Amino acid sequence: MTLVSKIERLCAGGLGILKPEGQTTGMYKRPVSGAVHVQKNGIVGDQHADTRVHGGPEKAVHHYPAEHYSKLAARFTHCADECVPGSLGENISAYDLTEKTVFIGDIYLLGTSILQVSQPRTPCWKINHRFDTEHMSLFIARERITGWYYRVIQPGLIQEGDLIHLLDRATHRFSIDEFWNIQLQHRPNIDDLLDLQATRGLNEEWKRRLAERAKWLQKQG
Numbered sequence: 245m246t247l248v249s250k251i252e253r254l255c256a257g258g259l260g261i262l263k264p265e266g267q268t269t270g271m272y273k274r275p276v277s278g279a280v281h282v283q284k285n286g287i288v289g290d291q292h293a294d295t296r297v298h299g300g301p302e303k304a305v306h307h308y309p310a311e312h313y314s315k316l317a318a319r320f321t322h323c324a325d326e327c328v329p330g331s332l333g334e335n336i337s338a339y340d341l342t343e344k345t346v347f348i349g350d351i352y353l354l355g356t357s358i359l360q361v362s363q364p365r366t367p368c369w370k371i372n373h374r375f376d377t378e379h380m381s382l383f384i385a386r387e388r389i390t391g392w393y394y395r396v397i398q399p400g401l402i403q404e405g406d407l408i409h410l411l412d413r414a415t416h417r418f419s420i421d422e423f424w425n426i427q428l429q430h431r432p433n434i435d436d437l438l439d440l441q442a443t444r445g446l447n448e449e450w451k452r453r454l455a456e457r458a459k460w461l462q463k464q465g
Contacts, residue, residue, distance in 0.1 A: 249408040251354065252310055253337040255330040256280060256290040262373040270298060271333030271374050279403040282357040284396050287335055301395055302362050302447045308334035308391035309342045319383060323375045332371065334391060338408060343388055343421040349414025349445025357400030358411065363447040364420045365391045388424040393447075414444040427454075434458050 253275055260272030270292040281288040284301050292299035310329045317324035329337035336354075343364070350361040367381040367390055384390055418440050426432045426440055440446070441454035 247407055248352070248410050249338045249340045251336055251338055251402065251404050251406045251408065253329045254280065254402065254404045255335055255337070256287045258333070259291045262370060263376065265373070267370065267373070269333070269370050269374065271331075271370065273330055273333055273335070275330060275404075277404070279355070279401040281399070282355075282359070282396055282402055283399045286396070287402075290335065302449070303393040304396045305336060305359060305394040306334045306365060306391060307336040307338065307341070307394065308332050308365075309389070310337045310339050311342065312389045315387070315389065316380070316384075320375065320377050320380055323377055326375055331374075332391070333374075341408065343390065343392070343424070344419055346392060346420050347413055347415050348418045348420070348423060348440075348443045350410060351397060351412040351414075351445075352394075353409040353411050355400055355402035355406040356398075357396065357402055358398035359394035360397050360445055361420075362393050362395045362445065363450050364423055365393060385424075385428070388421050388428075390420070390424065392420050418443050431461065432457075434461050437461070 255273035256276050258273035259268060259270055261267070262269050282305065284304065286299055286304040290299070313327045313329060317327040320327065346361060348361055348363070352359050367384040369381060371381040371384065372378055423440065426436050437454050437458040441451050441458065
């Protein structure tokens with residue numbers, strides 16, 4: 245097994261209110277000290293405001309690379325002080341794991357839990373409201389610095405400082421970065437879409453969406 249990284253910050257909970265319209269969000273997560281239980285639906289005690297699009301078995305744990313915050317702070321200087329690990333609502337913040345080195349279907353050991361990369365995070369407008377700025381979510385998407393979600397293969401305990409080991413890799417082609425490289429193209433190659441759709445470990449909803457897009461492109465000739 246290869247040592248990949250370690251958990252620099254572990255966060256959970258954190259419902260809060262977004263200005264100026266008062267929507268509820270689960271992005272205001274708080275650092276957790278000590279071990280926490282990770283179960284099928286995520287960290288025990290974690291909170292999500294809109295369970296239609298956040299949380300659940302396919303988005304049980306959110307991981308965001310800690311090194312991206314310097315890029316966000318440099319681009320959005322007026323809120324640079326707020327661009328710190330944990331502020332995008334992630335559960336796990338770590339260095340040396342990025343969208344270019346993490347692949348769809350990767351399986352990792354964290355503490356006594358085993359997690360599998362199921363899909364990238366899709367940044368939404370709530371990020372802009374959270375930091376009181378325009379276009380941050382678009383910047384995150386265009387730069388392909390979105391982070392990713394895990395599903396839980398084996399429940400267990402994790403805590404800050406735990407090592408992160410890669411146990412298995414389903415593909416050496418489709419990193420999170422390459423996923424977005426294909427998905428964000430106006431007319432992606434159909435074979436690329438179908439190969440990505442067939443990747444072991446990818447969330448079933450994304451499999452459906454990619455297959456439908458490939459089918460639509462095939463009809464266009």
